[in-house]
Amino acid sequence: xxxxxxxxxxxxxxxxxxxxxxxxxxxxxxxxxxxxxxxxxxxxxxxxxxxxxxxxxxxxxxxxxxxxxxxxxxxxxxxxxxxxxxxxxxxxxxxxxxxxxxxxxxxxxxxxxxxxxxxxxxxxxxxxxxxxxxxxxxxxxxxxxxxxxxxxxxxxxxxxxxxxxxx
Numbered sequence: 001x002x003x004x005x006x007x008x009x010x011x012x013x014x015x016x017x018x019x020x021x022x023x024x025x026x027x028x029x030x031x032x033x034x035x036x037x038x039x040x041x042x043x044x045x046x047x048x049x050x051x052x053x054x055x056x057x058x059x060x061x062x063x064x065x066x067x068x069x070x071x072x073x074x075x076x077x078x079x080x081x082x083x084x085x086x087x088x089x090x091x092x093x094x095x096x097x098x099x100x101x102x103x104x105x106x107x108x109x110x111x112x113x114x115x116x117x118x119x120x121x122x123x124x125x126x127x128x129x130x131x132x133x134x135x136x137x138x139x140x141x142x143x144x145x146x147x148x149x150x151x152x153x154x155x156x157x158x159x160x161x162x163x164x165x166x167x
Contacts, residue, residue: 001055001077002158009125013052014134014141015149018090020050022146025086028079032086035072044069048076052125055154063166080150087143098135107131 003009003016024046026032039046044061046069057077061069101107111131120127129137 001057001154002160003052003054003153006125009052009153010123012145012149012153013125014137015145016050016052016153018087018094018138018141019082019146019149020048020055021090021094022082022086023048023050023076023080025083026081027075028081029075035076038072039069042068042072044072046073046076077154082143082147082150084143087146091138091141094138095135098131098138102131 009016024032024035026035030038042061042065044059044065046060047058049056055077057073059069059073101111111128115128115130118126118128122129
């Protein structure tokens with residue numbers, strides 16, 4: 001699922017990232033545990049990753065359960081609840097990962113490569129921030145920012161879907 005354009009997405013990277021992480025935290029109809037139980041009953045695995053350029057959804061199901069799996073996916077996308085406690089946990093996990101990345105040679109090298117290959121100025125949606133900048137941005141991202149991003153960018157738009165197997 002693709003969001004916005006270069007100008008409209010500027011400054012929303014972290015709200016998009018945290019919002020994508022929160023989608024599986026429950027819906028208006030299901031708590032997180034009920035959602036996990038429904039996916040288990042439907043023999044389905046669903047993973048969601050979000051960022052400012054879009055949302056990637058991985059759905060693994062079988063022929064018999066595909067309809068139910070797609071309905072659950074639609075519910076997750078249309079009716080998220082963004083619980084405060086889950087937001088704080090997602091934020092804490094992200095910050096912990098960033099703190100660990102400060103001393104991980106692989107993370108440092110990967111970031112240096114991404115920054116070299118993506119020389120956009122600060123403020124541009126494709127700008128690659130330093131670890132300290134990422135930490136500062138996450139610390140300044142609120143649940144209201146996540147909800148506003150969802151309200152402003154989720155909905156009818158451009159999307160791509162690939163289906164593989166017996167369906």
